[in-house]
Amino acid sequence: MAHLSPHEIAHYHAEGWVIPQFCLPATRVAQMREALDELIRRNPGVRPEKLVSAHVEGDNGEGVRGSRRFLELAVDPEIVELVSGVIGEDVILWGCHVFCKPAAEGYETPWHQDGHYWPIRPLANCTVWVALEESTALNGCLRVIPRSHVASALHPHLHEDRNDLTLNQRMAAGSFDEAQAVDLELQPGQMSLHDVYMIHGAKANTSQKRRTGVALRYMPSTSVFERNLRPADGKTGVAVNFAQRPLWLLKGVDRSGRNDLEVGHRRPASD
Numbered sequence: 001m002a003h004l005s006p007h008e009i010a011h012y013h014a015e016g017w018v019i020p021q022f023c024l025p026a027t028r029v030a031q032m033r034e035a036l037d038e039l040i041r042r043n044p045g046v047r048p049e050k051l052v053s054a055h056v057e058g059d060n061g062e063g064v065r066g067s068r069r070f071l072e073l074a075v076d077p078e079i080v081e082l083v084s085g086v087i088g089e090d091v092i093l094w095g096c097h098v099f100c101k102p103a104a105e106g107y108e109t110p111w112h113q114d115g116h117y118w119p120i121r122p123l124a125n126c127t128v129w130v131a132l133e134e135s136t137a138l139n140g141c142l143r144v145i146p147r148s149h150v151a152s153a154l155h156p157h158l159h160e161d162r163n164d165l166t167l168n169q170r171m172a173a174g175s176f177d178e179a180q181a182v183d184l185e186l187q188p189g190q191m192s193l194h195d196v197y198m199i200h201g202a203k204a205n206t207s208q209k210r211r212t213g214v215a216l217r218y219m220p221s222t223s224v225f226e227r228n229l230r231p232a233d234g235k236t237g238v239a240v241n242f243a244q245r246p247l248w249l250l251k252g253v254d255r256s257g258r259n260d261l262e263v264g265h266r267r268p269a270s271d
């Protein structure tokens, strides 16, 4: 079973991110790439950077026709074990967003903090960003501001009325130093983990190589997914339906006792 090493756990807590030693085997990556191509084919009207809730099969109620293959990735026990190393023994899967940036015209991801967008209280989350393709400085890899999570503070974000961004809220200038940015370059099958307060973004993909990451979102069950809280001002650039979003308890128990683990799950048709 995969585990984060003590050094990797310490790195995550100190820096806000880590690239673990663990990575997916090439056969799994190849399967996921097929699943990605199928997902894109099934969603001709959706920008490939905006494949939200790709793990919710069929019409997911958020404008995307999702696929079970992404749920299988999200519940992979080895990945869940890595997450457990940084958020503890009680793990809830609540999101999966495929950020596929096509060659030559892939959208920029503005600098942001995830916590600004999400209805989790107290705010806590680990994202696992799984590279299905090479992700480098040339094709718009994830970039992070190390240690920007340490204060557990959210900074002001400003709305941008543009349609060439993956998200429409950008951190206000002056709240961090972009010169500190680190590129998280990954080979296919590698992954990075990042904290909910960490400042991150990605440049537009102007290269000739497509760049795809599957962002898997996990919260500790000591927090509550507050279904009625809207994102900051409802203009985030991605259509979400938190009220109906299914949650999966993947490890441990619901410590808060307040997470609704039923809503959004489809029942098999009864006869």
Ligand SMILES: O=C(O)CCC(=O)C(=O)O
Binding pocket: 099, 108, 109, 114, 127, 129, 142, 166, 200, 201, 202, 213, 215
């Ligand atoms: O892949 C990207 O461009 C953005 C990913 C991101 O912001 C996230 O996973 O939180």
